[in-house]
Amino acid sequence: MSAVETTPPPVDLGKRWRITSRMAGVAVAASLSMLLSGVGLPPLVSRIILLVGLIVLAAALLKGKYRKFFSGPSAYVATASLLLLVVLAIFATELSPQNPYDLRQLDIMDGRLPPGSTTFDGSMTFHLGTDEQGRDILSGILYGLRVSLSVSIAATLAAMAIGVVVGIYSAWAGGRIETILMRIVDFQLSFPSILVALMLMAAFGRGLDKIVIALIIVQWAYYARTVRGTALSETRKEYIDAARGLGLPDWRIVFGHLLPNCIPPLIVISTVQVANTIVLESSLSFLGVGVPITQPSLGLLIANGYGYMLSGQYWMSMYPGVALLAIVASINMVGDRLRDTLNPRLTR
Amino acid sequence: MSSPVFRGLTVAALAALPALPLAAQDLRIGFASEPSSADPHFHNVGPNNQLRRNVFESLVGTDEAQQLTPLLAESWEPVGDTRWQFNLRDDVTFSDGSPFDAYDVVYTVCRIPGVPDSPSLFTTYTGGITDLEVIDPHTLIVHSAEPYPLMPTEFSTFGIISARANGVDGAAIEFSPEGCGDLNYPATQAFNDGSIAIGTGPFLLESFRRGEGIELVRNPDYWGEAAPWEKVTMLPLTSEGPRVAALIAGDVDLIENPPLQDLERLRADDTMRVVQGISNRVIYIHLDHEQEPSPMITGTDGANPLKDIRVREALTIAVNRDAIVERIMGGVAVSAGELLPPGMFGAHDEGDLPPRSFDAERATALLTEAGYPEGFGITIGTPNDRYINDAQVAQAVAQMWARIGIETEIDASTASTFFSRRNAFEFSAYLAGWGAGTGEMSSPLRALLATRNPDLGLGGTNRGQYSNPEMDAVLVEALRTVDDTARQELLRKASRMAMDDYAIIPLHYEVTPWAMRAGLDYTPRADQYTLPYLIRPVE
Secondary structure, three states, X not given: OHHXXXXXXXXXXXXXXXXXXXXXXXHHHHHHHHHHHOOOOOHHHHHHHHHHHHHHHHHHHOOOOHHHHOOOHHHHHHHHHHHHHHHHHHOHXXXXXXXXXXXXXXXXXXXXXXXXXXXXXXXXXXXXXXXXXXXXXHHHHHHHHHHHHHHHHHHXXXXXXXXHHHHHHHHHHOHHHHHHHHHHHHHHHOOOHHXXXXXXXXXXXXXXXXXXXXXXXXXXXXXXXXXXXXXXXXXXXXXXXHXXXXXXXXXXXXXXHHHHHHHHHXXXXXXXXXXXXXXXXXXXXXXXXXXXXXXXXXXXXXXXXXXXXXXOOOHHHHHHHHXXXXXXXXXXXXXXXXXXXXXXXXXX | OOOHHHHHHHHHHHHHHHHHHHHXXXXXXXXXXXXXXXXXXXXXXXXXXXXXXXXXXXXXXXXXXXXXXXXXXXXXXXXXXXXXXXXXXXXXXXXXXOEOOHHHHHHHHHHHHHOOOOOEOOHHHHOOXXXXXXXXXXXXXXXXXXXXXXXXXXXXXXXXXXXXXXXXXXXXXXXXXXXXXXXXXXXXXXXXXXXXXXXXXXXXXXXXXXXXXXXXXEOOOOOOOOOOOOEEEEEEOOOHHXXXXXXXXXOOOEEXXXXXXXXXXXHHOOOEEEEEEEEEEEEEEEEOXXXXXXXXXXXXXXXXXXXXXXXXXXXXXXXXXXXXXXXXXXXXXXXXXXOOOOOOEOOOOOOOOOOOOOOHHHHHHHHHHOOOOOOOEEEEEEEOXXXXXXXXXXXXXXXXXXXXXXXXXXEEEOHHHHHHHHHOOOOOEEEEEEEOOOOEOHHHHHHHHOOOEHXXXXXXXXXXXXXXXXXXXXXXXXXXXXXHHHHHHHHHHHHHHHHHOOOEEEEEEEEEEEEEEOOEEOOOOOOOOOOHHHOEEOO
């Protein structure tokens, strides 16, 4: 048993999958950059490529472990609902009856209409009602999902990148550098993240870019700590000694051997962290320091309707709340399944 | 449980319950913000001034529309250009039994500049007094360096305390604006613990406990009409939800500022009464008249389009005020055509200067004429926790501007952040409010539109840096005119000049609601004060 554990857990997909997953990664990156910059392929095509790329990446991640992953009905439900919500978020523009961020499409005369109402001229039905600005709640939720998901995924990826660099570097370098870096991490982790994020947002002002930066700052330390732990135990394993024995340069050992073997625990935490980040972003927006008020995310939609809860106009807060609950719950459940699937130590 | 005696008692208790508050003449009020002190001169801020009026009266009173009424002074009149004579009542005693006279006024004005640790002094109102001349104990002449038409208004803002109760012989005081020598003044703490809370008002201060509440009892020797309540308890209920819940549960009899979204439900309830009245606070959007390029304006190659009157007119008439009032403010606001509502001093009569009517087509045409057929980009700065639905109103304006082709964004932040950024001129357009403390047009014109001149106290809040020398001239003349009729005409003229220049975009006047149990009545006040002695029981 111990012999098995000291050999490197092979992150080997087989050649065909390796190529496929790399292609998918490139496709995701390319379609995202086209969507963000607004040049290149039509947005709809980019979105389809993005979705397919994400599905391929997920499949590559779980290759050979499908059975383990889908070991109960909750896994199916969570995966299906996560997939649905991701599809809704990606295709929000195509699916929404209204662009809730375009002030020209809103009319305060349509404000606070109950679910099922239509606009004055009957051109559009508000299936989930409207908020006080006349914003269609359904469209608001779809766009809000997109904001929440993209902000938290972007923040998570960036925080992970920073955390990985700091964690691996301190594990590899050791000594004083490790001590200094890890004390910084300790210092950072000793503050509640919502408090730090609130202070940062109060200083930065509102804006999507600013909220991403604030979320990165409050999160990188988690990854640094985790990666350092994993990297420390990995560096003591024989395959690293073997690589050293072969005379490979440090950077090749770190990036070619050490890093890939630190990935599985990272994937697990980052999944759960995405859900936490969504909650954090929503809390900040709810408290009025997050996204711009003309571009509401789920948290801001909830905040907008919050004052009307007692007066019976429940739909403004409730439906965005349900959407937030659904996305966070399904990500967490998928994250749980991923942990059970990818973390060999938890195998029963 | 089923014993007949118990049942009988329960029934008796239930029957007695609704009658109890009336029988005992007790009144419980849930108020929205708490006074910082019971000292009438400690902190010049709404909640303190509201409490002060119950215990410490001023020489001049103000009615619901902030018009001046006699109080401790029976009458007043200008004597020459720089003097005002106040004729004081001779039948007033303080709650310790000592008589009230002109020396108490001198003593009070002497104390005001020297209150220790005061966050905001009342010298704003007394600073213009150069001398106080006591002709006889009930005749006082107030001197100023300049003609001072607002002197009676200033004397409505601070309460009078007793010289005798503090061991001072009023007749011996040498008044001087720099200080009246070494007199014994009460400490702020002595007001808070009730030991020196001696005034002439309809109530006596029974207890003042921060965070817990304030108790007032009726002044048995009050010179005027006795208050209808034996005892008044004022509870600080600063969050909207709990405040309205306390009213519905019957824990309090009346609340200030019930949340707009609950008004409909309260109105529909037979056991509740809602009253509302227009306030002296206007919500406006101020525009940058000075900076070029102006911050956060895009698509104009660095030019400041707001310097063009056609653009300002377009922005003004693109706003559908009635829609904002109806949809965002729930009908609890009144569309504004200038900076002070009709009926107040210096404001135009109803219909004389009506709100600019909404005309999106003309607005678009004006923009084209001004050379912006494609519009431009602008950001409205707004607080999100200062005025009723402030950020929502800004968003609605953004919608309306977007319709005429002006790409509008909203920069909403918490009040402290917003005001410091605004004061640093970081906005090209910002939403804010102004309450006319003096109840007359000079207050908003002077603060918001007069050319900035800190030395003269002009343009202090003119963060759009509007400057119109012709209007300034009319306004300054008004500020020096003692004759009320002439002053009113000058103020109206100045206001119309500013409005014709589209200097600022008035949106609406806030309306202040009060909610109470049926069986009470309260006349809404423009100064937004909740004054227990004016709350009446009705059948």
